[in-house]
Amino acid sequence: MSDTTPSTRPPRVVVTGADGLIGRxxxxxxxxxxxxxxxxxxxxxxxxxxxxxxxxxxxxxVDAFRGADAIVHLAATSAVGSSWDAVLPSNLIGTYNVFEAxxxxxxxxxxxxxxxxxxGTYETENAPDLYALDDGRVWDHTAEIRPDSLYGVSxxxxxxxxxxxxxxxxxxxxxxxxxxxxxxxxxxxxxNLWAPELDADEATLAARRRTRAVWLSERDCVQLxxxxxxxxxxxxxxxxxxDNPRRFWDIExxxxxxxxxxxxxxxxxxxxxxx
Amino acid sequence: MSDTTPSTRPPRVVVTGADGLIGRxxxxxxxxxxxxxxxxxxxxxxxxxxxxxxxxxxxxxVDAFRGADAIVHLAATSAVGSSWDAVLPSNLIGTYNVFEAxxxxxxxxxxxxxxxxxxGTYETENAPDLYALDDGRVWDHTAEIRPDSLYGVSxxxxxxxxxxxxxxxxxxxxxxxxxxxxxxxxxxxxxNLWAPELDADEATLAARRRTRAVWLSERDCVQLxxxxxxxxxxxxxxxxxxDNPRRFWDIExxxxxxxxxxxxxxxxxxxxxxx
Numbered sequence: 001m002s003d004t005t006p007s008t009r010p011p012r013v014v015v016t017g018a019d020g021l022i023g024r025x026x027x028x029x030x031x032x033x034x035x036x037x038x039x040x041x042x043x044x045x046x047x048x049x050x051x052x053x054x055x056x057x058x059x060x061x062v063d064a065f066r067g068a069d070a071i072v073h074l075a076a077t078s079a080v081g082s083s084w085d086a087v088l089p090s091n092l093i094g095t096y097n098v099f100e101a102x103x104x105x106x107x108x109x110x111x112x113x114x115x116x117x118x119x120g121t122y123e124t125e126n127a128p129d130l131y132a133l134d135d136g137r138v139w140d141h142t143a144e145i146r147p148d149s150l151y152g153v154s155x156x157x158x159x160x161x162x163x164x165x166x167x168x169x170x171x172x173x174x175x176x177x178x179x180x181x182x183x184x185x186x187x188x189x190x191x192n193l194w195a196p197e198l199d200a201d202e203a204t205l206a207a208r209r210r211t212r213a214v215w216l217s218e219r220d221c222v223q224l225x226x227x228x229x230x231x232x233x234x235x236x237x238x239x240x241x242x243d244n245p246r247r248f249w250d251i252e253x254x255x256x257x258x259x260x261x262x263x264x265x266x267x268x269x270x271x272x273x274x275x
Numbered sequence: 276m277s278d279t280t281p282s283t284r285p286p287r288v289v290v291t292g293a294d295g296l297i298g299r300x301x302x303x304x305x306x307x308x309x310x311x312x313x314x315x316x317x318x319x320x321x322x323x324x325x326x327x328x329x330x331x332x333x334x335x336x337v338d339a340f341r342g343a344d345a346i347v348h349l350a351a352t353s354a355v356g357s358s359w360d361a362v363l364p365s366n367l368i369g370t371y372n373v374f375e376a377x378x379x380x381x382x383x384x385x386x387x388x389x390x391x392x393x394x395g396t397y398e399t400e401n402a403p404d405l406y407a408l409d410d411g412r413v414w415d416h417t418a419e420i421r422p423d424s425l426y427g428v429s430x431x432x433x434x435x436x437x438x439x440x441x442x443x444x445x446x447x448x449x450x451x452x453x454x455x456x457x458x459x460x461x462x463x464x465x466x467n468l469w470a471p472e473l474d475a476d477e478a479t480l481a482a483r484r485r486t487r488a489v490w491l492s493e494r495d496c497v498q499l500x501x502x503x504x505x506x507x508x509x510x511x512x513x514x515x516x517x518d519n520p521r522r523f524w525d526i527e528x529x530x531x532x533x534x535x536x537x538x539x540x541x542x543x544x545x546x547x548x549x550x
Contacts, residue, residue, distance in 0.1 A: 084371060084375070088367075088368065088371075092363075092367055092432075093363065096359060096363075096425075100359070118435075121438075121442045121443070124442075124443075125442075142419070144417070145420075145434070145435050145438060146438055146442060147435050147438065147439045147442075148439070148442070148443065149439070149443075150371075150439070152435075152439065153432065153435045153436050153439050156431065156432065156435035157367075157428065157431065157432040157435065159420070160393075160420050160422050160427075160428045160431035160432065161428050163396075163420060163421055163422065164422045164423070164424070164425070164427065164428050167396045167399075167400075167421060167422075167423070168396070168399075168423065168424075
């Protein structure tokens with residue numbers, strides 16, 4: 001048998017928001033590993049745009065999804081402070097279009113990039129104490145919904161939409177409340193420290209601690225998405241962060257139901273003399 | 276002192292969807308009791324339309340809300356089977372407009388007519404057994420979100436929006452997952468039995484049992500809304516049903532946090548010889 005036999009082709013996975021930070025490194029990983037055949041959808045031509053388009057209209061999405069084995073839905077306005085005018089077309093209308101197009105195109109599996117901001121008020125109420133190494137508090141997927149922004153509201157909505165399509169249209173859906181993916185992929189890099197000077201004031205120190213708490217490395221992100229593409233479960237809601245000592249979101253549920261085994265861990269220490 | 280002294284005027288409450296089933300009887304109740312000064316917003320002229328308008332645009336809502344003490348937000352596409360094209364303008368865009376207009380107009384308190392369909396899948400998965408008198412299962416406000424429809428998704432979204440405005444903009448919000456309000460206001464009336472014949476088949480019997488399980492009487496609905504207008508709490512999410520023996524949604528939380536004391540109870544018996 002040749003390796004072009006249909007039964008051995010890698011699963012085809014359509015990635016929305018393909019030219020965003022996460023889309024790019026996920027597609028790069030699959031182009032290198034060959035585990036999946038990524039089909040990127042992006043609004044502008046470029047190396048990740050196998051299909052030029054967006055998620056604002058249903059019909060073109062149905063066409064783009066036909067023949068796919070799964071969808072990884074990353075397209076969104078991703079700034080926490082996004083205005084209503086940005087959230088409405090991308091995160092509300094667009095996310096409905098993605099799930100409905102998956103149903104219409106007969107694609108069973110959707111991985112949805114949700115966000116910790118669906119429950120971000122636990123953080124805003126408890127920062128910066130929450131970032132301390134010895135704080136110990138952790139919120140899991142059962143925490144009561146407390147969005148910190150219109151962006152967070154839109155992610156709660158996306159999770160509810162996903163669950164509806166699972167329960168009533170036979171889809172499988174996996175919602176990852178992603179923490180902080182960084183570029184460069186290093187929580188200690190000066191570009192990720194908000195301010196590089198050593199005599200950091202308290203606010204800067206808090207920001208540095210937060211970066212260490214919420215980091216999701218590129219390879220842990222790819223692993224989580226792959227686990228969602230492989231699992232027999234029909235529905236999972238979990239957090240996406242690396243094995244960070246300062247974490248305040250749960251990773252035990254992802255380990256348990258998806259077999260997530262993070263390879264990375266943001267270093268605990270911030271400055272030599274100030275933990 | 277005359278009874279027109281400003282300090283003794285009843286609180287002014289703007290009611291969206293004023294000419295809907297609930298809007299009409301709530302406004303009638305307040306016109307009779309004088310406890311609140313209702314200001315109805317409806318799309319068409321009529322006896323409940325103090326303001327002609329809808330919730331699809333923000334600015335006119337801000338104008339209509341100015342000077343109000345509270346908002347009761349009932350306007351929605353209310354059919355469980357509503358299409359996306361109906362849900363989007365009324366329940367998604369409109370509900371954002373209501374909360375944002377309340378903030379802009381300086382109105383602190385919003386009562387939001389949510390729905391049991393935010394978690395309706397527990398019912399669809401367990402009907403008709405669930406309707407039996409001795410079934411005993413009850414879901415409360417902590418149940419994991421499981422919408423049964425795009426309508427249900429829109430109510431989850433509305434609850435998340437409400438919580439965001441409470442946590443981050445100082446509003447108070449009260450989400451009532453309303454059960455079945457009937458017209459006429461009698462769960463045993465033939466018009467509410469889906470089919471009046473005595474030799475009902477199993478489906479009809481199930482429908483009759485359901486009607487007895489989910490009923491919210493007009494006066495219990497008015498009481499719940501008034502409790503939300505009077506409470507010192509900043510946030511409550513609870514169910515709105517009468518004290519029905521067949522109920523499968525919780526009323527204990529509403530009793531505990533709002534002092535809800537239902538006056539009505541749908542009769543348990545369905546037919547003389549078939550409980």
